Amino acid sequence: MIELIHISKSFGQHQVLHEVTFNFEDGKVYGIVGENGAGKTTLFRCIAGLETASGQINANLEPLKNHLGYLTSDPYFLSKLTGEEYIYLLTDARGKSIKKLDERNIFELPLKEYASSYSTGMKKKLALTATLLQDNSFYILDEPFNGIDLQSSIILTEIILRLKAMNKTILISSHIFSTLKDTCDEILVLEEGRISKSVKKEQFGDFEEEMKEKILKKDIDKLWL
Amino acid sequence: MINNYLKLQYKLLTRHFKATGLPIVVAPLLLLGAGYLVYYLLLQYPVFGSYALLLSNFQLLFLMTEKNRNDFLKNTFSKKDFYTIRLLENGIVILPTLTIFIFRGLWLYGVTLIVLAIIFAFLVFKTFGKSLPTPFAKKPFEFIIGFRRSYLLILVLYMLAAIGFYVTNHNLVLFCVAGITLSCVFYYQLPEPVLYLWNSRETPTRFLLGKFRRGILQCLLCVFPLLLIYAVIFSSEWFNALIVLGGILFLLPFAITLKYVAYPREINFPEGFALALCFSFYPLILALLPFYYLKALKNLKNYL
Numbered sequence A: 001m002i003e004l005i006h007i008s009k010s011f012g013q014h015q016v017l018h019e020v021t022f023n024f025e026d027g028k029v030y031g032i033v034g035e036n037g038a039g040k041t042t043l044f045r046c047i048a049g050l051e052t053a054s055g056q057i058n059a060n061l062e063p064l065k066n067h068l069g070y071l072t073s074d075p076y077f078l079s080k081l082t083g084e085e086y087i088y089l090l091t092d093a094r095g096k097s098i099k100k101l102d103e104r105n106i107f108e109l110p111l112k113e114y115a116s117s118y119s120t121g122m123k124k125k126l127a128l129t130a131t132l133l134q135d136n137s138f139y140i141l142d143e144p145f146n147g148i149d150l151q152s153s154i155i156l157t158e159i160i161l162r163l164k165a166m167n168k169t170i171l172i173s174s175h176i177f178s179t180l181k182d183t184c185d186e187i188l189v190l191e192e193g194r195i196s197k198s199v200k201k202e203q204f205g206d207f208e209e210e211m212k213e214k215i216l217k218k219d220i221d222k223l224w225l
Numbered sequence B: 001m002i003n004n005y006l007k008l009q010y011k012l013l014t015r016h017f018k019a020t021g022l023p024i025v026v027a028p029l030l031l032l033g034a035g036y037l038v039y040y041l042l043l044q045y046p047v048f049g050s051y052a053l054l055l056s057n058f059q060l061l062f063l064m065t066e067k068n069r070n071d072f073l074k075n076t077f078s079k080k081d082f083y084t085i086r087l088l089e090n091g092i093v094i095l096p097t098l099t100i101f102i103f104r105g106l107w108l109y110g111v112t113l114i115v116l117a118i119i120f121a122f123l124v125f126k127t128f129g130k131s132l133p134t135p136f137a138k139k140p141f142e143f144i145i146g147f148r149r150s151y152l153l154i155l156v157l158y159m160l161a162a163i164g165f166y167v168t169n170h171n172l173v174l175f176c177v178a179g180i181t182l183s184c185v186f187y188y189q190l191p192e193p194v195l196y197l198w199n200s201r202e203t204p205t206r207f208l209l210g211k212f213r214r215g216i217l218q219c220l221l222c223v224f225p226l227l228l229i230y231a232v233i234f235s236s237e238w239f240n241a242l243i244v245l246g247g248i249l250f251l252l253p254f255a256i257t258l259k260y261v262a263y264p265r266e267i268n269f270p271e272g273f274a275l276a277l278c279f280s281f282y283p284l285i286l287a288l289l290p291f292y293y294l295k296a297l298k299n300l301k302n303y304l
Helices: A040-048 A083-093 A118-131 A149-165 A175-181 A201-222 B002-018 B026-044 B046-063 B067-076 B077-103 B106-123 B142-167 B169-188 B194-198 B204-233 B235-262 B269-280 B283-298
Strands: A002-011 A014-024 A030-031 A054-059 A068-071 A140-141 A169-173 A186-190 A194-200
Touching: A002 B106, A014 A054, A014 A194, A030 A040, A030 A118, A030 A149, A030 A175, A040 A068, A040 A140, A040 A169, A068 A118, A083 B046, A083 B194, A118 A149, A140 B169, A149 A169, A149 B002, A169 B002, A175 A201, A194 A201, A194 B077, B002 B077, B002 B106, B002 B194, B026 B077, B046 B077, B046 B106, B046 B142, B046 B169, B067 B077, B077 B106, B142 B169, B142 B204, B169 B204, B169 B235, B204 B235, B204 B283, B235 B269, B269 B283
Parallel strands: A030 A169, A030 A186, A068 A140, A140 A169
Antiparallel strands: A002 A014, A002 A054, A186 A194
């Protein structure tokens, strides 16, 4: 369980998060959607403790950061470090000893090659593999489906469902609604740093229609089509 | 085109310098000061000082052969311009040392340096297979990356040490051991991304002590074979080997501590100055280490 109580965050004069309050329950998958700049990544960074924020963040496992796997939207890799070494670095940091890594390389990554030379999708898969092998209780996956191929996307969906079955709490941000529909129990809409709406699984269909109508009306009408 | 490229490089260098917080007008003064120090070092230690200068230039020239950087230059410029740029770059890199060698009348070293600069302009070091295997297994990353960036220097130092054993010059062997240790110290210049540190579940104290332990072990792995042969061949001089070992035990933790004092930025003038002071008067480490250790712990609390 992760409980957010009145989380606010500003960068100078610009307030990015406004009194965000929510309770993420164990064994559930939460989707966070919102336009670019709505505050999704800032919210994730605040939960991870990478940004200081006002308000309170409570978790049933403390300190939260030691039980949290965080996949950033744009993972960074140091040069001259192979994929295998990156995985060992991250799992070792959590005191996990990984055996038979080759067998656990489900995305079939070239682990002996330098990670910095990987394609965008491969980098994401490598970071995801390392985060999963840390065996955390909570996961924050920021745009996990971006840049990865169809096969990997299917694998990732299955992984998220299995993590859920293992009673893990997962927060995902994605701009691909179908992936959220397949994996999430609840979707939170973040607008200008506020949770403007919370949508339960049974309402996903209506929500998708509502979003389509709203967005299309707002934007497409401006084109000549 | 070449002119623009060099201007851009100059801009980048000045930006790096300005990022230290010092005004750019100080740069020539610092360069002159460093030049004088090196000149003084050469007066004190003419042979090993010259070796050290030559080898540090060797390492700089080697770093400039990095494949991705050279691929970028090759893609951007014509073949002729590419080699002109590489020769100019290498020329600029060796210029301060070359000037000092000429001032001191060390012609052979000067010519060697010029030859190295020309050879390295035409070399691009590709990796062995997919990546260069290292003897450092899985941890920590600084040694793996550092070793891959300096393996040629380590190889040269090992070869020099072999010559030292062959001609029974124990000072040359100790110089090589000190050179390898210094290379290991420089591995800790590189700050990792905040997220890497965030992943660690250790307390700052345990994290830092773990880094010390691993750093010392891995540095010893690099120099231990040399020290062991040294203690056997020059058995009457075994005490020197012990002094070098003792040096490693403090120097490496000091470098690691400075890294995390400066973190998340790179080690800069204040920390570099402290390190330089300790090089000139080694026992100073014993006084400075606890002070910087506490500072590093305080800084790490923000990330761990």
